[in-house]
Every structure is written in structure tokens, then in C-alpha cells.
Amino acid sequence: MGSKVFTLGVQLRPGDRMRFATKAIHAGQEPDPRTGAVTPPIYATSTYSRKGQDAYAYARSANPTRDALQQSLAALESGKHALAFSSGMGAITTALTLLKKGDHVLVTDDCYGGVYRIFTRIMSQYGIESTFLDLRDLVDVEDAFRPETRILWMESPTNPLMKVVDLKELAFIAKAHEALSVCDSTFASPALQNPLALGVDLVVHSTTKYLGGHADLLGGALVMNRDDIHEKLKFSQNALGAVPSAFDCWLALRGIKTLPVRMERHCDNAEMLSKFLKDHKAVAKVHYPGLPDDPGHGIAKKQMRRFGGMLSFELRDSTRLVERLKRLEVILLAESLGGVESLIEHPASMTHTSVPKEQREKQGITDGLVRFSVGLEDAQDLTEDLGRALG
Numbered sequence: 001m002g003s004k005v006f007t008l009g010v011q012l013r014p015g016d017r018m019r020f021a022t023k024a025i026h027a028g029q030e031p032d033p034r035t036g037a038v039t040p041p042i043y044a045t046s047t048y049s050r051k052g053q054d055a056y057a058y059a060r061s062a063n064p065t066r067d068a069l070q071q072s073l074a075a076l077e078s079g080k081h082a083l084a085f086s087s088g089m090g091a092i093t094t095a096l097t098l099l100k101k102g103d104h105v106l107v108t109d110d111c112y113g114g115v116y117r118i119f120t121r122i123m124s125q126y127g128i129e130s131t132f133l134d135l136r137d138l139v140d141v142e143d144a145f146r147p148e149t150r151i152l153w154m155e156s157p158t159n160p161l162m163k164v165v166d167l168k169e170l171a172f173i174a175k176a177h178e179a180l181s182v183c184d185s186t187f188a189s190p191a192l193q194n195p196l197a198l199g200v201d202l203v204v205h206s207t208t209k210y211l212g213g214h215a216d217l218l219g220g221a222l223v224m225n226r227d228d229i230h231e232k233l234k235f236s237q238n239a240l241g242a243v244p245s246a247f248d249c250w251l252a253l254r255g256i257k258t259l260p261v262r263m264e265r266h267c268d269n270a271e272m273l274s275k276f277l278k279d280h281k282a283v284a285k286v287h288y289p290g291l292p293d294d295p296g297h298g299i300a301k302k303q304m305r306r307f308g309g310m311l312s313f314e315l316r317d318s319t320r321l322v323e324r325l326k327r328l329e330v331i332l333l334a335e336s337l338g339g340v341e342s343l344i345e346h347p348a349s350m351t352h353t354s355v356p357k358e359q360r361e362k363q364g365i366t367d368g369l370v371r372f373s374v375g376l377e378d379a380q381d382l383t384e385d386l387g388r389a390l391g
């Protein structure tokens with residue numbers, strides 16, 4: 001993996017002297033100064049004695065295991081600051097405290113279902129309007145800005161259609177309109193894409209996915225360079241209280257150490273599976289930016305190191321689709337993604353039920369669409385498993 005991208009436009013900090021795989025293991029994870037313990041301890045405490053120190057007061061405000069995770073996350077994105085949360089949605093809710101009544105937000109139409117839900121069902125109650133649109137059309141994006149547009153909310157690649165948007169161009173457009181650019185980079189993980197280096201103001205991760213990587217924790221993160229945004233969000237992190245437990249921080253740190261090697265294998269397997277599916281007679285279409293004829297291929301090549309472990313595909317025949325997916329023996333029918341085990345799911349009846357059917361179909365989330373988080377199993381076992389289930 002090249003190290004070039006990590007220093008683009010970002011002031012050099014000690015962690016930046018290390019390359020990505022080294023940072024994943026060492027940034028924020030120095031041996032414990034008191035005991036030399038190689039693995040950062042789990043500080044399971046809700047409060048701290050103030051007799052000998054004033055840095056730590058109460059665990060909602062700060063915890064040393066969380067500090068270690070935050071340092072690690074900042075280093076992975078070559079960002080100045082990171083904040084860790086109890087879930088991706090906890091991070092997102094906290095980011096939305098940057099908005100106030102009367103503000104307007106532009107959101108990618110193919111967004112995470114929970115993001116659609118929070119904008120349409122919750123933020124709307126607080127006088128914050130949102131417009132959902134396809135961010136691949138930059139002219140449409142320009143036209144959609146209003147004087148009160150405060151945030152441009154991007155995801156890339158998107159969920160579940162794997163659309164890739166031009167983060168550098170979009171960050172530039174947002175800046176010209178004095179709006180904040182936010183990118184949910186969960187599908188790429190910091191191993192494949194670093195939005196801050198492309199000019200994006202705020203990066204969102206659900207650490208539940210690739211960063212944790214083992215389907216055993218819930219967590220979220222916000223990473224940024226700007227001190228003013230960090231001050232506001234750190235205040236909101238403590239005020240809202242969507243903070244992770246020390247144990248979940250420790251699990252995330254443990255997962256992060258192998259992120260670079262895991263992502264290589266996720267990408268290898270997804271590249272192979274995307275070709276297998278493309279050639280399969282039951283499959284009408286494969287959405288994967290790694291395929292040379294995918295509409296997102298060109299931009300993905302520019303802004304990502306590889307094409308990721310997520311893909312989706314459309315079956316020609318959608319009858320009893322979920323029943324057929326239950327026939328899989330290696331690949332599990334389950335929501336979520338980014339873990340070592342392959343997971344497959346049906347967006348129309350599982351992850352995207354909060355998006356109304358009409359809106360879903362307009363976006364291309366058809367009843368025949370299947371989302372596939374390609375795991376680290378032997379690729380041959382995965383193709384054989386899919387071959388059996390698809391018939």
C-alpha cells in the first residue's frame with residue numbers, strides 16, 4: 001500500500017511518519033507507561049480519584065482506553081482529531097448537532113437506511129430540512145444548494161448500490177457554498193480511502209464494520225482536522241452521551257491491528273466473486289466498483305487504493321429470494337457487513353425497510369437486489385456455495 005495519500009494536505013504529526021500497516025498496530029497503542037503492558041488496558045471505571053490528577057473526571061467525558069482508540073482512529077485517517085461513539089448512529093446523531101433550526105442538508109439518495117430515517121423522521125421534527133439526491137451528478141448538486149444548506153452528506157461507496165461519488169469535487173463544491181462536507185466512509189474503511197486528504201471536513205465510520213472487523217462490537221467514529229469542529233463535537237459527545245464502553249474500545253483496537261491485512265483479502269475475494277457473479281446466468285447485474293465497466297470504476301481508481309469487500313447484485317428472478325438465500329451453507333443470511341465471515345442480505349426486506357418502497361425503487365433498490373459482504377473464507381468455497389444456492 002502506498003503512503004503518499006496519507007500526507008496530502010494534512011499537517012505532519014508523529015503518527016504520520018509511520019506507514020498505514022504500522023499505524024494500525026502502534027498508533028495510540030504504545031505500551032502502558034506504568035507496567036509496560038503491550039496491549040492497552042481496559043479501564044473499566046466510571047469515575048476517577050482526583051487526588052493525584054485532574055485529566056480524568058468521569059468516564060462519559062473521557063476514558064484512557066477510549067483515548068487510545070481515538071488516537072488510533074485519527075492516525076488511520078491522517079486526521080488531527082477523532083471521537084469514538086457507542087455506534088455509527090451515535091456518531092452520526094452527534095455530528096448532526098452541528099445543525100440548527102432552519103438549516104438544510106443535502107444527502108446522498110443511496111444512503112444508509114438509518115441515515116434516511118434520522119433525517120426524515122427525527123431531524124425534520126427539529127426544523128431541519130433534507131433533500132436526497134444522486135451525488136454523481138455534480139450539476140444537480142450545484143442546483144440543489146440553498147442559502148441555508150449547511151451540510152453535504154456523502155457516502156462512498158454507497159449502500160447498497162455501491163455508487164462511487166467524487167469526494168474531492170463534492171468537497172470543493174460544498175466549500176464554495178460555505179457548507180460542511182461529511183463523508184460516511186464505512187464501506188471503504190481507512191485502509192482504502194482517506195476523505196480528509198481529499199478536502200472533506202468530517203469523516204464518519206461505523207466501527208461495527210471493517211474497523212472492528214469481527215462482528216463482535218458496536219461502535220462509531222468521527223474524524224476531522226478542524227479544531228473548531230472538534231471542540232463542538234467533543235462538547236456534544238459528552239453532552240449527548242453516546243460513548244462506547246472501555247471494553248468495546250479495546251475490541252475495536254484489537255480489530256484495527258489487522259485491518260490492513262484483512263482489507264487486502266476482502267478485496268481479493270470480492271474481486272473474484274464479482275467476476276463469478278457477472279458470468280452467472282441467474283444474475284442480471286453486478287454492482288462493484290472494481291469491475292472495469294462499473295460506472296464508479298474511474299473515480300474509485302482515483303480516490304481509493306482498492307475496490308473494497310462489498311458488492312451487490314440483481315437476480316433475474318426475485319421469487320422466493322430470501323428462501324433461496326437461506327440455502328447457503330457458508331455465507332450467512334444476516335444484516336451488517338465488514339466482518340471476517342461472509343454475510344448476504346436482501347435490502348428490500350431487511351436493511352432498507354425504513355426507505356419507502358416507491359423511493360427504494362426510484363433509487364434502484366429492486367426486489368431482486370442482494371447485498372453481499374464478502375468475508376475472508378476461501379474464495380472457492382464462497383463461489384461453490386453461491387453456485388449451489390443460485391442454481
Ligand SMILES: *Cc1c(COP(=O)(O)O)cnc(C)c1O
Nearest residue numbers: 087088089112184186206208219
Ligand atoms: C452500519 C452503518 C452505519 C450505522 O452504524 P451502527 O454502528 O450500526 O450504528 C452507518 N453508515 C453505514 C454506511 C453503515 O454501514
